Amino acid sequence: MxxxxxxxxxxxxxxxxxxxxxxxxxxFAAMILMNAAPRARNHQSxxxxxxxxxxxxxxxxLESLAAREDIxxxxxxxxNKDDLTSNNLGADNPIEFEVTTTVSGGRAxxxxxxxxxxxEFKIDLERTxxxxxx
Amino acid sequence: xxxxNGGGFVVAEFAIALPLLILLMYGLATVSxxxxxxxKEQLADYVLEAEAQYVMxxxxxxxxxxxxVEISPSGGKVKFVYxxxxxxxxxxIEATSVxxxxxxxxxxxxxTQYFMLYTKKGRTAPxxxxxxxxxxxxxxxxxxxxxxGDTKVNYLKCNVDADKKxxxxxxxxxxxxxxxxxxxxxxxxxPNYKAGG
Numbered sequence: 001m002x003x004x005x006x007x008x009x010x011x012x013x014x015x016x017x018x019x020x021x022x023x024x025x026x027x028f029a030a031m032i033l034m035n036a037a038p039r040a041r042n043h044q045s046x047x048x049x050x051x052x053x054x055x056x057x058x059x060x061x062l063e064s065l066a067a068r069e070d071i072x073x074x075x076x077x078x079x080n081k082d083d084l085t086s087n088n089l090g091a092d093n094p095i096e097f098e099v100t101t102t103v104s105g106g107r108a109x110x111x112x113x114x115x116x117x118x119x120e121f122k123i124d125l126e127r128t129x130x131x132x133x134x
Numbered sequence: 135x136x137x138x139n140g141g142g143f144v145v146a147e148f149a150i151a152l153p154l155l156i157l158l159m160y161g162l163a164t165v166s167x168x169x170x171x172x173x174k175e176q177l178a179d180y181v182l183e184a185e186a187q188y189v190m191x192x193x194x195x196x197x198x199x200x201x202x203v204e205i206s207p208s209g210g211k212v213k214f215v216y217x218x219x220x221x222x223x224x225x226x227i228e229a230t231s232v233x234x235x236x237x238x239x240x241x242x243x244x245x246t247q248y249f250m251l252y253t254k255k256g257r258t259a260p261x262x263x264x265x266x267x268x269x270x271x272x273x274x275x276x277x278x279x280x281x282x283g284d285t286k287v288n289y290l291k292c293n294v295d296a297d298k299k300x301x302x303x304x305x306x307x308x309x310x311x312x313x314x315x316x317x318x319x320x321x322x323x324x325p326n327y328k329a330g331g
Contacts, residue, residue: 014143018151029158032165046183046316053190053320057302060321064298067325080302083319090314 043089044116048123050086051097051112055125057083058099062108066130075101075108089116106130174282178311181283186307186316189248189262189277189290196246197301197322205292210260211249212292216326243267250287251275262287277307284310296329 006013061078065071077084077099084097100111108129113122193212197203202215245267250260261275278285288306295302301324306317 014147018147022151022154025155025158029162029165032162032169046179049183049187050318053318056194057319057321060300060323061298063323063325064300067299067323079321080319083304086317088316 044121046088047086047095047114047116047121050088050095051114051121051123052125054079054083054097054099055110055112055123058101058110059108059125059127059129062101062103063129066103066106071130072103072105075103077101103129175312178283178309179314181280182285182307182309182312182314182316185277185285186305186318189287189305189307190303190318190320192264192276193248193292193303194320194322197303197324199326200301200324201326201328203292203294203301203324203327205294206249210252210290211247212290213245213247215243215245217243248290250290260287261285262290282311286310288315294327296327299324299327301327 057079058077062071062075065078079099084099086095086097087093089095095114095116098113100113102109106128107126109124109126111122111124113120115121193214196214196216199216200214201217204213204215205211247265249263249265251263252260261278263272264276265272277287285307288308289304291302291304293302294300301322302319303322304317304319306315308315
């Protein structure tokens, strides 16, 4: 204890304290900076939401079609074709969605895919159709 | 002149440490402001997304059982009408409580309206309101009026395809904080829909 006191009471001790304090403050600042860097917004939730509503649109079209006639096999996108392009990521970065549908045994499987940069994303949804009666 | 005493050392220390500290504090302040603004933007984005999803889900749920759909020519109002079975007391629409007794609406029609109220200056910040005929209170809008993530509805377009019994819904909302837009499109199959009411 007396040794520490003697070290701190001279100039070398003062310098030592300075170095310690500056290091702590610099580390703290660096930690905040490094935490702030990856704080970019993840827009996938918005695109996933858009894709889910596109799939819902396709399901509604399939339900409507199934109420009028028997359907099975692969189906094209029956909704509004303009809905397949979304500007939800920004007007200068339009995203194209692709909807593929397979109907078998009264069940429809809808797969929606989209691409952001080089990354591909998809959602798979399934619903029973054709059993809706008035 | 300071070499022979401790004072010179302290001045040198201050000369080096003070600018360093000022730089550090400036950096920290800048980063803090950036974090706050990023957080505010992200919150506003999430509010925008959540409100758009909420409106779409509400319309999707209500339209599913709709028997009639009325859309105002300006597009600012959509009314879904569906009939409920009124032969059972439990199915009647509970309107209000008068002296401890419930009063029921006599007709068997339940209406849900979604509409925008416009200010005198025009479409400054239209919010969407929802109203049911058994509950006339629509003082609070279902979108907008948030301090950190205020939004406005750019348009709510509904088109009915009577032959297919389909309702196409297109909603575009904009955040007044980040000015980002979100547009959602979907369709709802209405098995009970009767063309012409």
